[in-house]
């Protein structure tokens with residue numbers, strides 16, 4: 001089943017014909033569609049109010065709250081897509097891994113995975129483990145009307161980085177030590193994570209998500225040869241597992257200029273680009289047959305209206321020759337961003353690109 005309860009691949013026409021899904025399919029669009037990674041979150045006062053006194057991971061298990069927070073940026077900014085309010089560690093928590101999200105820090109894992117015995121922590125994910133996701137997406141598709149909902153998950157490498165390190169890391173030394181030193185254990189870990197991730201994305205698509213994004217946020221720490229050998233097979237397994245639904249699959253990472261081609265080859269329909277590589281150059285690296293998403297530097301949003309418009313126009317100019325472009329930031333919205341700047345940016349992109 002897909003959006004509004006119709007079978008996957010046969011969404012309501014208005015959703016299927018939305019600018020966002022058309023751009024993902026590289027079809028002509030009435031305007032360049034816009035959404036923002038991390039649009040649902042700390043830059044919105046109404047988010048902070050809704051979350052008051054409720055820990056992050058608990059908030060992800062309350063369907064009505066999830067639906068409300070997912071809708072907040074859609075109401076406020078007129079973005080072309082909603083992203084499901086959750087976190088990349090939600091499916092890991094759901095299978096019983098002892099972890100938490102520490103405010104200002106990120107995910108912290110009580111018992112890091114370092115040995116073969118530690119893999120026992122990773123059982124498969126069933127839809128019943130995340131019934132709140134199915135419920136929340138049911139509420140959302142009813143409210144969203146034609147606006148597509150993007151489901152998402154963390155990619156195996158980025159999830160592994162938290163599980164092996166035990167928390168955020170700058171160097172990924174434990175994760176990479178396992179990758180180089182015990183490739184068999186590493187491959188087993190990533191394969192299990194691929195199965196969990198695929199199962200989690202399937203739940204979201206079957207409940208009504210119209211597109212999915214795989215966040216391999218930290219893959220930029222890897223050399224292309226290591227990515228190809230030790231990470232790409234697991235991410236490709238995830239993309240393959242959801243290929244049959246016919247919903248666009250987006251693949252994003254930070255600092256992945258050298259990996260863009262491989263990230264496309266993993267099975268993405270849309271490659272997310274951070275702000276370090278201009279979109280015309282990114283298109284050359286990715287090659288034909290894929291749409292691109294990105295890539296305004298999120299810190300530009302602090303630089304004043306003129307700078308925002310100049311830099312946004314630069315992104316649009318670089319994207320002018322692309323077959324499919326979804327406007328986004330090069331990484332997530334920073335918490336101290338003025339929400340009004342985001343609203344004006346959406347309007348600017350829509351006006352500038354109206355056809």
Ligand SMILES: Cc1c2[nH]c(c1CCC(=O)O)Cc1[nH]c(c(CCC(=O)O)c1C)Cc1[nH]c(c(CCC(=O)O)c1C)Cc1[nH]c(c(C)c1CCC(=O)O)C2
Nearest residue numbers: 037038039040041056086087088103104105106215217332
């Ligand atoms: C690496 C990663 C995580 N989570 C995510 C990623 C990949 C995206 C990226 O690269 O930014 C993905 C994510 N996390 C969240 C979303 C919601 C949807 C959206 O608006 O994009 C998404 C898509 C909510 C969240 N996830 C988190 C928050 C903030 C928690 C809060 O409000 O208390 C939100 C709204 C917490 C979180 N969760 C994580 C981090 C690093 C943090 C920040 C910790 C902090 O600085 O406080 C792990």
